[in-house]
Amino acid sequence: MTQRVLILGGRGRIGSSVARDIAKHTQAEITVTGRTAVKKGHDTSKQYLALDLAETGKLREAIANSDIVVHCAGPFHYRDTTVLQICIEQGVNYLDVSDHRSYTSKVLTLHEQAVEKGVTAVINTGIFPGISNSMVRQCVEQFDQAQEIHLSYVVASSGGAGVTVMRTTFLGLQNPFEALINGKWETVKPYTQREAVTFPQPYGKNGVYWFDMPETFTLPKAFPTVKSVITKFGSVPDFYNHLTWIAANVFPKSWIQNPGGVEFLAQVSHKMTDVTDRLSGIGVAIRSEVTGIKDGKTAVYCSTLAHENTAVASGYGTGSIAQLLLEGKLNKPGVYTVEEALSTDLFEEAMQSRGIDINKQWL
Structure with a gap:
């Protein structure tokens, strides 16, 4: 079966970079969302869905039809935990590019619920954090x-x-x-x-x-x-x-x-x-x-x-974890930050496949 990835806020600079990375490294079917409909003649390599996160019913339906949800609809200072809560209810794995302590603190409180539902949720997955x-x-x-x-x-x-x-x-x-x-x-x-x-x-x-x-x-x-x-x-x-x-x-x-x-x-x-x-x-x-x-x-x-x-580097950070989830190489039910979820071996493998050179040395 074709795996399906839903990218919330996928028409922004970061979300678009995440979508490109996932499209390049996986065979997943990608749907990206934005608050407005896409005009004819726009890139047709992905599916587009007009969706405001306040439309809870429509959001719930979109998540239920997905294997992974990638939350790129920042800034995260203003976001609540609704998206992750729905993912946990529906048994759908979750990633985000969040970068603020208030949001991070809130979603980490859902750890036990994610464990019970077998949902792997990895947060702060972009470039920094990520x-x-x-x-x-x-x-x-x-x-x-x-x-x-x-x-x-x-x-x-x-x-x-x-x-x-x-x-x-x-x-x-x-x-x-x-x-x-x-x-x-x-x-x-x-x-x-x-x-x-x-x-x-x-x-x-x-x-x-x-x-x-x-x-x-x-x-x-x-x-x-x-x-x-x-x-x-x-x-x-x-x-x-x-x-x-x-x-x-x-x-x-x-x-x-x-x-x-x-x-x-x-x-x-x-x-x-x-x-x-x-x-x-x-x-x-x-x-x-x-x-x-x-x-x-x-x-x-x-x-x-x-x-x-x-923005492209941020796409590498999030897209690589999406790839690992889709391939079954990463399966860790609960809500985790990147440093807790991702082994160094998997990280190095993902970065090498994307041509990212990390210089390491003793000082």
């Missing part, structure tokens, strides 16, 4: 005891992800967040404590800042010996970092505490990136650095990755 989490696991496994994780990300201009990445960035500035530092949970203010981090070329040394990511609390859960998890984010060109810093630290809080203010800042930034995309590119780089004990000594292991298109 591929970045597996890079951390890759590093942690080199040690007898991992102690500190330092994750850094840099995105060039819009990252090719459209206005969604702008919304996500400004939404991430709204509130201080908890981070594990030297064994204690401390409150951190977003976009503070700039640090110069060296990424693969063409990025080199770039400024990164504290940023609220699900990894700040999922990685300590996955790797309980770790006493510090640092997640920092930056942009290229560097003037975007300074503008974001101003938005986080100078603008009135009301600007980023309501949807209207976030949308205004996101749209203005998106218009700016229409210009800078052509100059800086739309790529992404990740640096995962883990400190720990190896053979009785303190050591540092680092892995890095760079890709020319952030």
Whole structure:
């Protein structure tokens, strides 16, 4: 029987990249959704379904006719757990590209329900979080005891992800967040404590800042010996970092505490990136650095990755896990983050098949 994949929000930049990856690496029948119908003459290689997530009855029917649901309808700051709940009820496997701690915390509470129904749900599956989490696991496994994780990300201009990445960035500035530092949970203010981090070329040394990511609390859960998890984010060109810093630290809080203010800042930034995309590119780089004990000594292991298109790389992260589910290579009932669900062997196999080169070295 033909396997069927439903991609919610599949007409956006990220969702489209996920659909292309699944189409390339599997024989699945793909249906992508958007809030409006597709005009004639549009790409006919996939099926299209006009669907608003508020249309629960229509959503339930679409999920019931699928083998896997991939939730790409962000930003996830505003999403509830309805999609995953329906998947669990219907016995349908689930993936998402979520990237916010509030959503991650909510869906993880459905773990036992997913176990009972035999549903494998893997969350945070894009590029960061996503591929970045597996890079951390890759590093942690080199040690007898991992102690500190330092994750850094840099995105060039819009990252090719459209206005969604702008919304996500400004939404991430709204509130201080908890981070594990030297064994204690401390409150951190977003976009503070700039640090110069060296990424693969063409990025080199770039400024990164504290940023609220699900990894700040999922990685300590996955790797309980770790006493510090640092997640920092930056942009290229560097003037975007300074503008974001101003938005986080100078603008009135009301600007980023309501949807209207976030949308205004996101749209203005998106218009700016229409210009800078052509100059800086739309790529992404990740640096995962883990400190720990190896053979009785303190050591540092680092892995890095760079890709020319952030949205495409995100499609690789999610599409590869969809492929593993469809092939039966990944079957782990429950709700898991990537670092808990995906073995390093399967991760490396998936990345190699997509031409992703991850540089690894002891420092």
